[in-house]
Amino acid sequence: MSVQEVTSEPAAKQDPPRIGRFSRHSFRAKFILVVSAAVLFDLMLAGGVAIWNVQRLSKDATEKVGTGLTRATEEYLQTYIDTTALRTDLLLDQVFSEVEALGGSMQTLIDNPETGTEVGLTVENDPKLGDKLVFNPDAGWSQNSPGESVVSVWGYLLDDEGNPTPEVQAQIADSSAFNLIAPGMMKTGAPKLQMYYVGPKDKPIMRTTPYTDQAQTFDKLYPGHNEDNFWDFFFPGVYEGWQAWIADPEARPVPRDIVGTAPYIDAITGAQIVSFFYPLWTADRSDVAGMTAVDITLDQLSSLVENVKIAETGFGFLTSSAGNVLAVSEAGAETLGLVSVGGEGQGVTGFNRFLKQSRFPAVATLELPHNTGTVIDDITLREKEREDGEEYIVVLKELAPINLWDGENIVAENLTLGFMVAKDEIYAPLTAVQQQLSEATQRIVYWQIAALLVSLLIVTVAVYAISGRITNGLSRLAAAARALQNKDYSVRVDIPTRDEVAAVGLAFNRMAEEISYHTENLENLVEERTSKLETANREIVALNNRLKSENLRLGAELDVAKRIQEMVLPRRSELEGIPQIEIAGFMEPADEVGGDYYDVLFDGDHIKVGIGDVTGHGLESGVLMLMVQSVARALQEKGDKDPVAFLDVLNRAVYKNITRTRSDKHLTLAFVDYYDGRVTLSGQHEEVLIIRANGETERIDTMDLGFPVGLEADISAFVATQELDFGPEDILILHTDGITEAENDAGEFFGLDRLSQSAHDNREKSAKAIAEAVINDVKSHIADHKVFDDITLVVLKHR
Amino acid sequence: MEIGTNDYRVWTEGSTIHYEGTMRLSGTDAYAPILEIMNAVLAEKPELITLDLSGLEFLNSSGINLLAKFTIEIRKQPDVGVRVLGSKAIPWQSKSLKNLQRLHPALELTIS
Numbered sequence: 001m002s003v004q005e006v007t008s009e010p011a012a013k014q015d016p017p018r019i020g021r022f023s024r025h026s027f028r029a030k031f032i033l034v035v036s037a038a039v040l041f042d043l044m045l046a047g048g049v050a051i052w053n054v055q056r057l058s059k060d061a062t063e064k065v066g067t068g069l070t071r072a073t074e075e076y077l078q079t080y081i082d083t084t085a086l087r088t089d090l091l092l093d094q095v096f097s098e099v100e101a102l103g104g105s106m107q108t109l110i111d112n113p114e115t116g117t118e119v120g121l122t123v124e125n126d127p128k129l130g131d132k133l134v135f136n137p138d139a140g141w142s143q144n145s146p147g148e149s150v151v152s153v154w155g156y157l158l159d160d161e162g163n164p165t166p167e168v169q170a171q172i173a174d175s176s177a178f179n180l181i182a183p184g185m186m187k188t189g190a191p192k193l194q195m196y197y198v199g200p201k202d203k204p205i206m207r208t209t210p211y212t213d214q215a216q217t218f219d220k221l222y223p224g225h226n227e228d229n230f231w232d233f234f235f236p237g238v239y240e241g242w243q244a245w246i247a248d249p250e251a252r253p254v255p256r257d258i259v260g261t262a263p264y265i266d267a268i269t270g271a272q273i274v275s276f277f278y279p280l281w282t283a284d285r286s287d288v289a290g291m292t293a294v295d296i297t298l299d300q301l302s303s304l305v306e307n308v309k310i311a312e313t314g315f316g317f318l319t320s321s322a323g324n325v326l327a328v329s330e331a332g333a334e335t336l337g338l339v340s341v342g343g344e345g346q347g348v349t350g351f352n353r354f355l356k357q358s359r360f361p362a363v364a365t366l367e368l369p370h371n372t373g374t375v376i377d378d379i380t381l382r383e384k385e386r387e388d389g390e391e392y393i394v395v396l397k398e399l400a401p402i403n404l405w406d407g408e409n410i411v412a413e414n415l416t417l418g419f420m421v422a423k424d425e426i427y428a429p430l431t432a433v434q435q436q437l438s439e440a441t442q443r444i445v446y447w448q449i450a451a452l453l454v455s456l457l458i459v460t461v462a463v464y465a466i467s468g469r470i471t472n473g474l475s476r477l478a479a480a481a482r483a484l485q486n487k488d489y490s491v492r493v494d495i496p497t498r499d500e501v502a503a504v505g506l507a508f509n510r511m512a513e514e515i516s517y518h519t520e521n522l523e524n525l526v527e528e529r530t531s532k533l534e535t536a537n538r539e540i541v542a543l544n545n546r547l548k549s550e551n552l553r554l555g556a557e558l559d560v561a562k563r564i565q566e567m568v569l570p571r572r573s574e575l576e577g578i579p580q581i582e583i584a585g586f587m588e589p590a591d592e593v594g595g596d597y598y599d600v601l602f603d604g605d606h607i608k609v610g611i612g613d614v615t616g617h618g619l620e621s622g623v624l625m626l627m628v629q630s631v632a633r634a635l636q637e638k639g640d641k642d643p644v645a646f647l648d649v650l651n652r653a654v655y656k657n658i659t660r661t662r663s664d665k666h667l668t669l670a671f672v673d674y675y676d677g678r679v680t681l682s683g684q685h686e687e688v689l690i691i692r693a694n695g696e697t698e699r700i701d702t703m704d705l706g707f708p709v710g711l712e713a714d715i716s717a718f719v720a721t722q723e724l725d726f727g728p729e730d731i732l733i734l735h736t737d738g739i740t741e742a743e744n745d746a747g748e749f750f751g752l753d754r755l756s757q758s759a760h761d762n763r764e765k766s767a768k769a770i771a772e773a774v775i776n777d778v779k780s781h782i783a784d785h786k787v788f789d790d791i792t793l794v795v796l797k798h799r
Numbered sequence: 800m801e802i803g804t805n806d807y808r809v810w811t812e813g814s815t816i817h818y819e820g821t822m823r824l825s826g827t828d829a830y831a832p833i834l835e836i837m838n839a840v841l842a843e844k845p846e847l848i849t850l851d852l853s854g855l856e857f858l859n860s861s862g863i864n865l866l867a868k869f870t871i872e873i874r875k876q877p878d879v880g881v882r883v884l885g886s887k888a889i890p891w892q893s894k895s896l897k898n899l900q901r902l903h904p905a906l907e908l909t910i911s
Contacts, residue, residue: 595860615860616826664827666864684898703894707901711867718901741857788823789859 028471032463039459047452051445058441062434069430073393077310077419078374081397084316085417088304089400094190095276095296096258102195103257103278103292105181109174111283119180120173129179131172135162141215141226148183149209151176152218155226157203164205171203175290182209193273193295200282200290201239204230235261235277241410242279242288252403253412259403260413263298263326272298274326277405302327305417311428314421320404321368321414323355335420336363337381359383368416369398378423393426395419473501477508489516561622565589568629570600578602581674582797583609584767586775589790595621595667596736596790599629601636605675608636611685611734611794612669612709624665627657628709643673643682648716651709658710666710670702672732672796679726681705682719686735689756691763693729697756700724731770732796733759738789739774742782750781759795767797800836807855809833814845819854822862830865837869847880848873852896853911856889863895867902874903885910 023029109116124130131151135142140155142162157168164172178197186195186209196208208214218225222233231239238259244251261275273295280289301318305327308316315332319325325338333340337359340352358364362379369375375396382389397417404413424431473495483491491512495505518525565587575583578600585598595614600607610632614621631653632646640646647669658665670685681688684706690698700722707718726732735755742750755774762773771793778791801810807820816837824830840848850866852858858866873881883899885892887910900908 613860615864618826664864664868666867668860701894703897708867708898711871712902737860 026471027474028467031467031471032460035463035467036456036460039463040456043452043455047448051448054441054444054448058437062437065433065437066430069427069433073426074376077376077393077395077421080308080310081316081374081395081417081419084304084308084419085397085399088301088318088415088417091190091301091304092402095192095294096256098185098189098192099195099258099276099278099292099294102178102182102185102197102294103280106175106177106197106290106292107280109177110280110289113174113283116174116177117170120176123176123180124173129176131176131179133164133172136215137162139215139219139226143213143215146211147179148211149179149207150211150214151178151205151207152215153205154230156229157205168203168205171199172205175199175205175207178207178209182207186210191296191300193271193297195292195294197292198230198290200288201229201231204290206230235405237408238277238405238410239288241405245279246281246285246287253410254401254403256403259405259410261405262320262324262407274298274301298327302329306332308419310419310421311425312422313425314419317418317420318399319355319368319416319418321370321416323366323368325353325355326415328353332420335381336360337383362389366394366396369396370414371398373397391423392420393423473497473499473505477501477505480508480512484512484515489519557619561617561619562589564622564626565596568597568599568626570598574602575600578607580799581607582767582799583607584771584795584797586771586793587790588775588787588792590617590738590787595625595665596738596792597625597628597667597669598734598792598794599632600794601633603636603639606641607674608632609672609674609734609794609796610669610683611672611736611792612667613685613736613790613792614667615665620661620663620665623661624654624658624663624667624710627654628667628669641673643671643680643721644716644719646671647683647706647709647719648714651707651715652713654710655713666708669709670706670734672734674726674796677725677727679724679732681722681724684708684718686737686740687752689733689735689752689759690724690726691731691733691756691760693727695760695763697760698724699752699756726796726798728798730798731759731763731767733770733774734794734796736790736792738787738791739778739793741789742778742791743785743788744781744783745785748781750778754781767795770797771795800839802832802836809836811836811840814840814843814847815849815851816840817851817854818858821857822855823857823859824861826861827864830861834865834869838872841869841872841876841879844876844879846878847882849882849884851884852892853884853886853889855892858891858895863898866899870899870902870906873906877905880905880907882907882909887911 109119129148131144133142133144133151133153135158140158142153142158142164144151151172153164153168153172157164159165163169175197182195182197186192194208194210194212196206198207199205206214215226225233241259245257257279259277259279261277263272263274265272275293275295277291277293279291281287282289305316305318306329308314310316313331313335315329315335317325317328317332317336325333325336328336328338333353336355338353338355339357339359355366356364360381361384362381366379377394377396378391379394380389380391395418399415399417401412401414403410406413473493476493476495480491480493489512492509493505495502569587570585575585583600585600587596587598589596595616597610597612597614599610601610602608610628612625612628614624614628628650631650635646635649640649650669654667668683668685670681670683670688672688673680673682681700681702682705683702684704685702688700688702690700692698705720705722707715709715733755739755740750740752744750754777758774758777759770762770765773774793774795775791801808803809803820807818807822809819810817824833850869870881873879881903883896883906885896885908887893893910896908896910900906
């Protein structure tokens, strides 16, 4: 119990804090947050892009409409001013044509004096059309009584009785055709104030239609006119100007004879008028012969200009090149800030309303166009030292030039037609469109934001609703895990969905089951496993021990075998003690001791050299070799000199022992018996090599001299002998297959030929030196290759 | 049946046993599986067992011992003939195979 308490305490400390369903750390809260954030981002992005696009669209549309309307407005103004200018020109042209027509008729009469005089007399004699001059003694001039037209003859043209001088009378008669032509022209055509005729400078009588009391009016308005020459008094410089034209027609400022005046107050009617003069020439064109003229009121011109109506308060105006505004409505004059100044001057009285005297600096500094076509400009009307002002569009167009009498000389004059319109009026539609676009944009943005908010609300509600179902499984899992942590192993979860959470639930249930099972069966399990492990361990230890002993045994066996092999070999001292024959033996066991054998038995007379090879390796081979050696020694000691019997007995002894020991080994074995200069070979083994003192080499096959020992019970039938001379310096070499079958890396055997060659090369040396040389050759042939078998070499050399 | 390593191969075709390569196994125990194959052929008591050694380049003394012992076993069964095929090109064969014939004179030895 105490153990359980100790273990449960730290577990309780590590217990994670309980997470409420709606805590901000809960999975559900995070889920809602993430989904809402994603939706919010999506909506914001989409909404933002939409709003941005709408704004851009609105801006583009506003710009397009603005540009279009501005251009349309400008085109409209341009067309309007062009039309108005054309109409103005036409009006003036019509007036000009009428005065030219009148002048043309008068000129015809002058050019045809006889007919002229006759026409004049005819008219004079006409009771209705003829002039009936009445002298006014008080005023000192003569004037006809009221009729279609009036003719005035100034005092300086009358004689003492008040009658015109004869020249003057002739002039009156010659020009009386005026009475015939002018009234009709006056009544038709363009509206005119009056048409009149003035005679040449020396007879400046004046005819006017319709009839007015013009002399009386002059007297009233222009005292002194009756004494001074008419031309010089009223129009100084005009007459002289025309005279200059005769000499040089190019002197005309404008190639048309008509000359206009600046506006002035008409002396007769008191109206603001403009006069246009048409000069008459003498028949020979040597001098001026007077003029015809027409007066039109400025109102007629003004009505054209004043009828201009643009937007609400837009107006037109006509100005001289000097900036004197000739025609404008009163409201227009007010807008332009014009100040009317009465003009004082000799002759006719002019009037001045100059732009440069305007209250508004923008108007005062307005530059009139000259040879530049129509000018459209923006100006701000603002009084001096004031910040606020109204913006206007001003359109200016120069009219066709005319000749103008400026009071002294005849100069060229270009009238300029101007339009003024307030910007906010002309652009009112544009402003309205822009306003509507802006409102529409605003509306779309509001709706967009509203839709965004509603979407967000719906998504949030939906996510909240769905999140409960999604996270329900997780909540159950968390609760179950907590129960499991509190060691309630019976807990299981039930998740109805078919998703990953359900899969986790299933896995959880299985794990809970396993935990429950393992917890309950842990002790049994541990015991079972421990006992299994112990058994396995015991087996391993036993196996290990066996392996150790086996190794030990094998190692010991090898050691014993090696020892036996070494023990049995003849001692060097033994060999050196043999008188007739020099014998050298060499044996090198392979890693796993083989079964090579050689022995030298010497009993004082006979020398018996044996060589053999036991099959296989190891202790058994060693023991077999020992047996062979012992039997051979015993037979030698017994004095058995017959090699065949010797081998037969040896085989029988060995065969029986092999059978007893149930060994399956046998050996090859051959003997060389030396006695008195002769050797006898017996037994089957490798070939015997003899190198004679003269260098000849003989190879003796021993296959037919015997049979493997230990294989058959009786081998006597197979054993034979071969006798050979063995004289001084003759060499006899015995070997085992370890020499001839020594392999190099290429798998090539050392072979009998190499052995023979090696021995032959060294035949002059001692037996020991020959053996060493041959072994050296064998070893250099093997080099680093594996040595498979024992290597044994015995060299006999006759002393 | 077939046994072999990189160095040698021994296999049977009916009652013919083929040997090929270089056999340098280290003793009687190592040759036991090969002897098993040979005994299996002998157990069938065929009329003629052929030992084809013409492809066997080298055989160590333990191997020769194996052939000798097998020959002695065949000798015990007069009904079973035996034929040994060798090659003159392989030195150890002309030398050692003669002994088999000496062990069992009925053995037919062909060294070609």
